[in-house]
Amino acid sequence: MRLILVRHPAPQVSSGICYGSSDVAVAHHEREKVRTSLRHRLPPHIPVYTSPLLRCLDLAQQLAEDLSASALHLDTRLAEMDFGTWEMRPWHTIPRTEIDAWAADLAHYRPGGGENVLGMATRLQAFQHDLLREQHGVAILICHAGTIRLLTALQARLSLEETALLAASSAHKIDYGTTTVINF
Numbered sequence: 001m002r003l004i005l006v007r008h009p010a011p012q013v014s015s016g017i018c019y020g021s022s023d024v025a026v027a028h029h030e031r032e033k034v035r036t037s038l039r040h041r042l043p044p045h046i047p048v049y050t051s052p053l054l055r056c057l058d059l060a061q062q063l064a065e066d067l068s069a070s071a072l073h074l075d076t077r078l079a080e081m082d083f084g085t086w087e088m089r090p091w092h093t094i095p096r097t098e099i100d101a102w103a104a105d106l107a108h109y110r111p112g113g114g115e116n117v118l119g120m121a122t123r124l125q126a127f128q129h130d131l132l133r134e135q136h137g138v139a140i141l142i143c144h145a146g147t148i149r150l151l152t153a154l155q156a157r158l159s160l161e162e163t164a165l166l167a168a169s170s171a172h173k174i175d176y177g178t179t180t181v182i183n184f
């Protein structure tokens with residue numbers, strides 16, 4: 001199975017804000033820019049899976065229509081990590097001791113009391129198993145940078161804890177609206 005992972009367009013949120021699982025919108029022109037760049041490069045008549053967060057869902061609905069997708073599936077397991085009380089706060093206002101505690105325990109620490117990377121890896125592994133059972137040749141996933149990092153890290157077939165650490169320590173920048181292709 002080939003997965004075409006698409007990071008959502010740039011959200012309408014100020015730079016330097018932690019927005020993880022917050023449901024922030026995308027400007028119309030940003031969505032259209034990404035949609036235009038993708039609709040002629042992606043294969044038609046295949047399923048589209050999306051995070052239910054608005055910044056992904058809007059693009060997924062448009063692409064599914066453009067590509068005459070065989071189905072559009074919303075899956076909460078594709079959502080970005082929940083940063084708890086850090087959500088919608090400027091990163092520079094989060095106490096340095098909390099950032100350091102997260103850096104010291106990337107897999108288990110719960111930023112802002114929210115979700116940890118290991119928990120996110122667990123839900124994405126469950127999504128991956130369910131998706132593989134459906135036996136699609138190709139599928140498109142509209143999701144988030146953290147989701148893409150973890151799905152890519154799952155390819156290494158490490159333990160979930162090692163997968164979480166690999167993804168969390170990845171310095172790979174994933175630009176808005178770009179694609180990453182992985183094969184299972």
